[in-house]
Amino acid sequence: xxxxxxxxxxxxxxxxxxxxxxxxxxxxxxxxxxxxxxxxxxxxxxxxxxxxxxxxxxxxxxxxxxxxxxxxxxxxxxxxxxxxxxxxxxxxxxxxxxxxxxxxxxxxxxxxxxxxxxxxxxxxxxxxxxxxxxxxxxxxxxxxxxxxxxxxxxxxxxxxxxxxxxxxxxxxxxxxxxxxxxxxxxxxxxxxxxxxxxxxxxxxxxxxxxxxxxxxxxxxxxxxxxxxxxxxxxxxxxxxxxxxxxxxxxxxxxxxxxxxxxxxxxxxxxxxxxxxxxxxxxxxxxxxxxxxxxxxxxxxxxxxxxxxxxxxxxxxxxxxxxxxxxxxxxxxxxxxxxxxxxxxxxxxxxxxxxxxxxxxxxxxxxxxxxxxxxxxxxxxxxxxxxxxxxxxxxxxxxxxxxxxxxxxxxxxxxxxxxxxxxxxxxxxxxxxxxxxxxxxxxxxxxxxxxxxxxxxxxxxxxxxxxxxxxxxxxxxxxxxxxxxxxxxxxxxxxxxxxxxxxxxxxxxxxxxxxxxxxxxxxxxxxxx
Amino acid sequence: xxxxxxxxxxxxxxxxxxxxxxxxxxxxxxxxxxxxxxxxxxxxxxxxxxxxxxxxxxxxxxxxxxxxxxxxxxxxxxxxxxxxxxxxxxxxxxxxxxxxxxxxxxxxxxxxxxxxxxxxxxxxxxxxxxxxxxxxxxxxxxxxxxxxxxxxxxxxxxxxxxxxxxxxxxxxxxxxxxxxxxxxxxxxxxxxxxxxxxxxxxxxxxxxxxxxxxxxxxxxxxxxxxxxxxxxxxxxxxxxxxxxxxxxxxxxxxxxxxxxxxxxxxxxxxxxxxxxxxxxxxxxxxxxxxxxxxxxxxxxxxxxxxxxxxxxxxxxxxxxxxxxxxxxxxxxxxxxxxxxxxxxxxxxxxxxxxxxxxxxxxxxxxxxxxxxxxxx
Ligand code: SF4
Ligand code: SF4
Ligand code: SF4
Numbered sequence: 001x002x003x004x005x006x007x008x009x010x011x012x013x014x015x016x017x018x019x020x021x022x023x024x025x026x027x028x029x030x031x032x033x034x035x036x037x038x039x040x041x042x043x044x045x046x047x048x049x050x051x052x053x054x055x056x057x058x059x060x061x062x063x064x065x066x067x068x069x070x071x072x073x074x075x076x077x078x079x080x081x082x083x084x085x086x087x088x089x090x091x092x093x094x095x096x097x098x099x100x101x102x103x104x105x106x107x108x109x110x111x112x113x114x115x116x117x118x119x120x121x122x123x124x125x126x127x128x129x130x131x132x133x134x135x136x137x138x139x140x141x142x143x144x145x146x147x148x149x150x151x152x153x154x155x156x157x158x159x160x161x162x163x164x165x166x167x168x169x170x171x172x173x174x175x176x177x178x179x180x181x182x183x184x185x186x187x188x189x190x191x192x193x194x195x196x197x198x199x200x201x202x203x204x205x206x207x208x209x210x211x212x213x214x215x216x217x218x219x220x221x222x223x224x225x226x227x228x229x230x231x232x233x234x235x236x237x238x239x240x241x242x243x244x245x246x247x248x249x250x251x252x253x254x255x256x257x258x259x260x261x262x263x264x265x266x267x268x269x270x271x272x273x274x275x276x277x278x279x280x281x282x283x284x285x286x287x288x289x290x291x292x293x294x295x296x297x298x299x300x301x302x303x304x305x306x307x308x309x310x311x312x313x314x315x316x317x318x319x320x321x322x323x324x325x326x327x328x329x330x331x332x333x334x335x336x337x338x339x340x341x342x343x344x345x346x347x348x349x350x351x352x353x354x355x356x357x358x359x360x361x362x363x364x365x366x367x368x369x370x371x372x373x374x375x376x377x378x379x380x381x382x383x384x385x386x387x388x389x390x391x392x393x394x395x396x397x398x399x400x401x402x403x404x405x406x407x408x409x410x411x412x413x414x415x416x417x418x419x420x421x422x423x424x425x426x427x428x429x430x431x432x433x434x435x436x437x438x439x440x441x442x443x444x445x446x447x448x449x450x451x452x453x454x455x456x457x458x459x460x461x462x463x464x465x466x467x468x469x470x471x472x473x474x475x476x477x478x479x480x481x482x483x484x485x486x487x488x489x490x491x492x493x494x495x496x497x498x499x500x501x502x503x504x505x506x507x508x509x510x511x512x513x514x515x516x517x518x519x520x521x522x523x524x525x526x527x528x
Numbered sequence: 529x530x531x532x533x534x535x536x537x538x539x540x541x542x543x544x545x546x547x548x549x550x551x552x553x554x555x556x557x558x559x560x561x562x563x564x565x566x567x568x569x570x571x572x573x574x575x576x577x578x579x580x581x582x583x584x585x586x587x588x589x590x591x592x593x594x595x596x597x598x599x600x601x602x603x604x605x606x607x608x609x610x611x612x613x614x615x616x617x618x619x620x621x622x623x624x625x626x627x628x629x630x631x632x633x634x635x636x637x638x639x640x641x642x643x644x645x646x647x648x649x650x651x652x653x654x655x656x657x658x659x660x661x662x663x664x665x666x667x668x669x670x671x672x673x674x675x676x677x678x679x680x681x682x683x684x685x686x687x688x689x690x691x692x693x694x695x696x697x698x699x700x701x702x703x704x705x706x707x708x709x710x711x712x713x714x715x716x717x718x719x720x721x722x723x724x725x726x727x728x729x730x731x732x733x734x735x736x737x738x739x740x741x742x743x744x745x746x747x748x749x750x751x752x753x754x755x756x757x758x759x760x761x762x763x764x765x766x767x768x769x770x771x772x773x774x775x776x777x778x779x780x781x782x783x784x785x786x787x788x789x790x791x792x793x794x795x796x797x798x799x800x801x802x803x804x805x806x807x808x809x810x811x812x813x814x815x816x817x818x819x820x821x822x823x824x825x826x827x828x829x830x831x832x833x834x835x836x837x838x839x840x841x842x843x844x845x846x847x848x849x850x851x852x853x854x855x856x857x858x859x860x861x862x863x864x865x866x867x868x869x870x871x872x873x874x875x876x877x878x879x880x881x882x883x884x885x886x887x888x889x890x891x892x893x894x895x896x897x898x899x900x901x902x903x904x
Binding site for chain 1: 746776812860
């Protein structure tokens with residue numbers, strides 16, 4: 001997020017796109033709702049009429065995967081009607097010509113055919129967005145989990161730059177992170193191309209810096225594999241040893257049959273987890289880890305805030321902190337790592353190596369956390385980025401993109417679109433929430449959410465068990481007939497192994513980020 | 529600008545126009561007790577605990593929703609004020625099953641009352657909020673004793689049918705905080721005041737159990753309830769403030785990163801509340817953050833390293849398991865090079881773990897094949 005949650009309740013207008021905030025980020029949603037109660041406007045762009053829509057001034061139920069067409073068209077109107085922020089664009093941005101040309105290809109009439117929103121409404125929305133300044137844009141995985149995910153993200157940024165809504169309070173581009181520490185895992189360099197603090201592995205100076213700090217030589221200068229490439233590598237022997245820490249890949253990756261095949265082909269899998277999962281079934285060694293509340297450390301939330309995590313209970317049996325396990329393996333390779341606690345690892349290594357985290361030390365975050373960039377110990381942290389339009393790389397660059405359809409679209413055989421996501425009472429594959437008293441009682445099984453129209457056309461009753469089939473698999477679940485879902489769509493989550501939507505999803509990936517298209521594949525329904 | 533001055537307890541204070549008496553007092557460290565007042569919600573003046581005496585006004589005024597005015601003369605602890613507060617507290621205590629220690633030095637009456645309440649509660653313990661109750665605190669502060677007047681019969685049975693929250697109307701003092709928490713703070717609009725003319729009650733939907741209403745079990749109402757009328761099922765009788773310590777931490781679920789207070793008793797989390805004023809959540813939580821803590825105590829936790837033995841796993845020591853992992857990895861590196869290893873880190877675990885894992889892959893194994901589910 002470029003901005004902070006504390007700004008939400010005072011923002012004047014929100015554009016929420018591809019984010020089912022009341023279920024996926026409930027507390028963030030409360031601040032949006034507070035703002036609306038105080039008179040802020042809320043525009044929701046989402047195929048589903050989810051709960052936040054009850055608070056919206058305007059809801060654009062676009063077709064799944066048509067975001068770029070719609071946003072390009074909104075920008076088309078902003079430019080044609082001279083409603084954009086000319087001053088911001090001319091002084092702070094580059095690439096306007098190219099953007100103008102690209103969005104010129106998306107007059108509302110054309111976009112309307114792609115996204116299913118009337119041309120007149122596209123125009124009104126553009127005017128509305130230009131009428132208030134700043135507008136705060138929030139998005140979640142509805143934007144990223146597409147084969148055009150990266151282009152979606154850039155298009156959202158284009159819109160905010162065009163409106164001049166960057167670098168100020170109550171504005172910005174705000175991706176709400178799905179998992180508690182995705183931000184942190186990225187910051188820590190658990191990515192194939194960067195070290196901690198986003199220093200590139202193919203930059204010799206950065207490599208030298210880390211070799212020196214870690215007292216080693218000969219580190220690889222070649223960016224590594226991303227998860228889908230690793231999984232594929234298991235089948236052809238390119239990857240022989242696979243170390244899976246805390247992820248239940250067997251249930252969270254698309255096309256579960258394919259994933260099972262890949263994991264089965266692996267020569268040697270190490271799983272480090274707190275429970276046995278569908279994934280540990282494929283392991284050769286399972287290492288028991290300490291869980292949340294069983295050791296000290298930090299999480300970094302969506303607004304870049306590093307906050308403390310503390311110990312309440314001892315781990316069960318001989319389970320150990322994850323960092324301890326990694327350290328023990330290093331020891332067996334002859335490496336003697338000094339740091340012997342979360343605090344030492346952070347204070348003496350991480351904050352020394354990642355410049356943006358340099359000023360964050362455990363003693364400074366005993367209560368509220370600090371938001372990076374926080375380069376020095378007297379720096380107060382940074383609630384919002386790009387102050388007064390100062391982008392990190394000089395000028396903000398427009399990166400225009402074309403709309404591309406999802407990799408698999410409905411046809412006669414599979415006439416409906418399946419979109420997936422999370423529900424309020426559970427979290428991912430339920431390894432945690434499924435073991436919390438009460439949460440399973442509130443939501444005990446997966447359902448397929450379908451529209452009233454599709455249900456009545458196929459005479460499916462609410463609560464009836466139906467089959468959902470895709471080219472990759474089939475699941476049996478109860479139908480949940482709901483006005484939230486538009487005609488032509490099936491919506492499911494991936495919380496339960498049985499009825500998991502990932503038996504159905506398509507392993508098609510964004511070519512840059514290799515994010516899978518969880519939000520769109522083609523399915524059909526069958527009565528049983 | 530014209531200076532505005534208010535006189536509180538014979539001392540003069542400046543104030544910003546639009547401030548309430550309660551706000552001006554708080555700014556100047558004058559404590560006026562409150563009960564129904566909920567931070568960040570609109571003051572209602574319902575409970576009348578915050579009454580003060582204002583010169584020239586025949587009635588006492590509620591400080592939470594009376595605006596400060598120039599030359600106003602206010603007394604916050606006059607005899608009249610104190611008598612009124614005592615009467616208010618007495619009335620509340622008499623209104624329901626408030627069987628905490630407040631009445632313990634009473635004679636027979638209290639014992640009879642106690643016996644009746646234990647039957648109502650179906651429990652052997654004093655009120656579950658004992659020790660964590662605003663009404664009890666006020667009763668001590670103003671030396672009001674409970675258990676002296678006749679109890680009203682309890683007209684509404686306890687609601688225990690949902691898995692997370694117990695609603696005990698026998699202890700509800702109708703302060704309205706839960707309603708504000710639900711409608712103004714969380715904006716879930718699940719509960720409201722019903723049956724107003726006859727026998728008022730906080731109701732969900734058309735007076736249905738919470739699980740059949742719009743309630744999303746955020747538990748904000750429980751956190752707001754000043755008495756024992758709303759309690760977490762998981763924590764009921766598991767916890768008293770004096771036998772547990774508070775540990776501040778960060779929620780393990782979504783990317784909001786809410787700040788939690790874990791209430792820990794005998795090294796076990798028994799209850800979770802939001803950290804008031806903590807960033808980013810300002811005390812608010814959702815159902816997962818508040819009620820999703822007990823997975824760590826599941827019997828199904830992995831407790832020891834396991835090594836595959838044909839189709840099963842057998843238990844192993846750390847040394848055996850780690851030696852096996854290392855020797856296998858060394859063999860692979862020697863035969864196929866470091867890029868034949870790959871690792872996936874965890875986006876739910878702490879930063880220090882991810883840092884350590886990528887360091888292991890880069891500095892020790894010498895490969896950049898490290899990723900995590902960054903994009904999901
Ligand atoms: S749990 Fe949350 S939604 Fe339910 S009544 Fe209480 S405040 Fe409202
Ligand atoms: S349930 Fe608690 S918070 Fe709600 S009105 Fe009754 S006493 Fe007040
Ligand atoms: S309490 Fe709810 S909203 Fe807050 S971090 Fe946890 S899961 Fe997210």
